[in-house]
Amino acid sequence: MGMTAIEKILARNSDQEVVKPGDLVVVEVGTAVLYDNNLIPANWRDVLSVKHPERVVMVFDHRVPAKDIMSATAHSVGRRFVEKFGIERFHDVGPTQGISHALIADHGYALPGTVLVCGDSHTCSAGVFNCAARGTGSPDMLYAVTKGETWFKVGETVRYDLTGSLAAPASTKDVLLHIANEYGDHATMNVEFGGPALENLSLNARRTITTMGAELSAEFATFEPDPVMLDYVRERNPGVAFEEQYPDEDANYYGRHTIDLTAIEPLVAMPDAVLNNSKPAREFGGEKIDQAFIGSCANGTLDDLAVAAEVLDGKTVSSDVRLIVTPGSQLIYKQALKAGYIEKIMDAGAVVTNATCGACGGGHLGILSAGETCITASTRNFKGRMGDADSRVFMGSPATVAASAIRGTITDPRDITGEG
């Protein structure tokens, strides 16, 4: 019996011919990404030795620029670490600032066929690059950085074959909500994506799916390699060798499902859960919102800003709504400026913030009070996620969020754009 893509990556990096579900493997860490939440006093210890400083990336993203003394302290700890161990790939406040997962994509840090760990749960994002990318805890990161290795329990893999093409303004966010609705949690399992629809999906669109793999409770979320992805990585890593991993034809999948993208419609998840909790955007009967947010590692890409600009172009955000837009990185922000997206978004009445995790995790730049309602294009809508435990967070695509911001109520984007 053959192996799935993730099994082959884990086998390679643990020097084994074969791995199978149930195995515990020790793998070499190709890239270790530290971020500000690792560096707060309750989570961090002074590191005395780093195994491979050239494999370490340091990012400040959750609370940048520092929003309080605790985040400032964490950033100081990070700067000292970078100085002490000569870490070259360092993303401080400034032009290369951004959310770790967006930066990994911007700079091509995730090499196909390798292992990448980061202390943030949405690290599965980099699975779009055919990388075994995994969110870990802070102690895990100390282990990976000092010893150069980590362990994984190998889980079963569920394969999703994507066919057809999306009918705009439906997006891969809607695809993910559809999968979460139909198939529920994937705890202890991996998800693998491939199929003929890949050629119709940009890397950004694919990355929304892998990032949201964390919300399926999956272990690894991995895309099959294709020329678009491989060219992108090669361009950013000239002369660097890597070996992408395709699943074997007789790979052993726990389950296999075909998702026809043509049939996907805008969906919205109701408050408190992403799993088994969505319904069509048109079925919300004028549900009023106070805030709308577009950003995060899941929906802060250039594609997402383009869609927001398209929906908002020439329209005005409802006077009852605060629309907050947070690009995934300063690089994306600049690209969106050049493309004219930011002007359209701001002209409609939105506030565009600097690149950071920001409102997504309730850290800063758009916290909700008790009784408020938000619709978000970000990663999570758990109870209390974006502020007070008595606020409510609905979740949809950037198009759905932009449309809802215009109307002041949860709105199917097709009712604004006239598409579909």
Added chain:
Amino acid sequence: MEKPVLEGKVWSFPDNINTDLILPGRAQYFTEEEQMKVVFEANRPGWVDEVQQGDIIVADRNFGLGSSRPAARSLRNVGVACLVAESINGLFFRNCVNWGFLALECPGVAAAFEEGDIAKVSFEDFTVTNTRTGETLQAGAVPDALLATMQAGGVLPVLEAEGLIAKE
């Protein structure tokens, strides 16, 4: 190292208990001690005052969905001796290992216990017994290396002993 066998009072939790419920985002930058006071404040206010040292959490599917935050450490710190769930989110399970909090996956466990029952959990043969009903369930084994780390108080003492990180 001798493998633990525990007996404790059961607290029952439904499926999909997420990390933001265990350790709310607003407490992420708190100290370890402050974080203990807010565990389950949104879904089970007052629970932290009732839970006793040595109690056991029995949960349905997908416990610990969500963030990498040290939520497992907070459960350990408030006195929970062990987590037994139908299934556990992989990242949460890593944090159980690395923060030194005993955890097991056990099919059928949610239906086999009512809150207040006494559970006997053996890491020798990975069985979970309800002392009221006498029912014994077979849990999934935790690999020796991971169990040893859980028992040793997590991975930080290991790194300290090897001189890789500073002592607290």
